[in-house]
Amino acid sequence: MQISDREIEIFQEMINIGIGRAGATLNQILSTHIELNVPHISVLSLPDYLKQTKKENEIFSAVEMGFDGPFPGAAHLIFSNKSAAQLVSALVGDEVKNDEIDEIKSGTLSEIGNILLNSVMGSISNILQDHFNYSVVEYMEGTLKNLIERSFRETTLLIIAETNFYIQEMEIDGQIAILMTLKSFEIMEKAIGKII
Amino acid sequence: MKHILIIDDSFIMRNWVKKLLNKENFNFIEAANGKEALEALENHNIDLVFLDLLMPQYDGIFFLDSIKNKNMLQKIIVLSADIQDTTRKKILSYGVAGFLNKPPKEEELQRLMNNILV
Incomplete structure (x- = not known):
């Protein structure tokens, strides 16, 4: 499937608006200053995405929010396990008791995912002048293939936004992935065509 | 002392x-969901409610639809990441006191709050 530079530019703009809002929101909630940016966006088929990451067996942490409306799909915030641990540690410190680590990690990442994914999907919805219904965010761990298959079985295309978190002079890498079908993508292209 | 009910699945x-x-x-x-929140409404004399929308099992819309005392709607501030x-338009049509995005x-x-807690 051919995706034009113009379309990539529009995705970048929609996602940047959402990320900008999410950054401001997270700064209000968290006691630590956090900056977000999205240096690169790509649209890939599922096999190409899995091939490109070259991390078939690595376990990732992800927050998933399903959506339905003009088209169905799911949005993910994905971190390597190392990045997830760094992010949580930077935000809540090292004072967490051992028996609380899992709950704090999933709770913190879920809330960050909730704000970030709502900001990104909400910006897309507002720009397209449409409405999505969301599912409750869910924290998951697994290989990329497992995470995507568990979340939205019909995934054929992914919009991948590399996302950098800057916290306390640390750079933590993550990804926002919007999972959809080819048909969903075509519906979104048409909706974008109406507003530009 | 004023009694404030906070309904959100996120601690x-x-x-x-x-x-x-x-x-x-x-x-x-x-309360972590709409069902727990309805029980809290029955058991306490609530002055103000902070309500999240997206929660597992019984969400914020379920809570709004289930409120029998419609005056209570005017004591609800919806706090949502959506x-x-x-x-926003749909939620305000319920007649709640306000809709604010997280964090307000x-x-x-x-x-x-001043409007509600007079």
Whole structure:
């Protein structure tokens, strides 16, 4: 499937608006200053995405929010396990008791995912002048293939936004992935065509 | 003492709301979903409600639809991460006191609270 530079530019703009809002929101909630940016966006088929990451067996942490409306799909915030641990540690410190680590990690990442994914999907919805219904965010761990298959079985295309978190002079890498079908993508292209 | 019901499945957001209001003398009651919240409404004399929308099992819309005493709607401030214009319009049509995106600005929150807690 051919995706034009113009379309990539529009995705970048929609996602940047959402990320900008999410950054401001997270700064209000968290006691630590956090900056977000999205240096690169790509649209890939599922096999190409899995091939490109070259991390078939690595376990990732992800927050998933399903959506339905003009088209169905799911949005993910994905971190390597190392990045997830760094992010949580930077935000809540090292004072967490051992028996609380899992709950704090999933709770913190879920809330960050909730704000970030709502900001990104909400910006897309507002720009397209449409409405999505969301599912409750869910924290998951697994290989990329497992995470995507568990979340939205019909995934054929992914919009991948590399996302950098800057916290306390640390750079933590993550990804926002919007999972959809080819048909969903075509519906979104048409909706974008109406507003530009 | 005023009784404030905080309905949110995220303990981080419940704690955050409590922290924001800590300087005031409030009694906080917490609920993680709409069903727990309805039970809390029956068991306490609630002065103000902070309501999240997206929660497992029984969500914020379920809670709004289930409220029998319609005067209670005017004591509800919806706090949601959902920034869609369509969601804001739908929620305000219930007649709630306010709809604020998470996290609300302190002055906005204070203004709405002052209107409710007269």
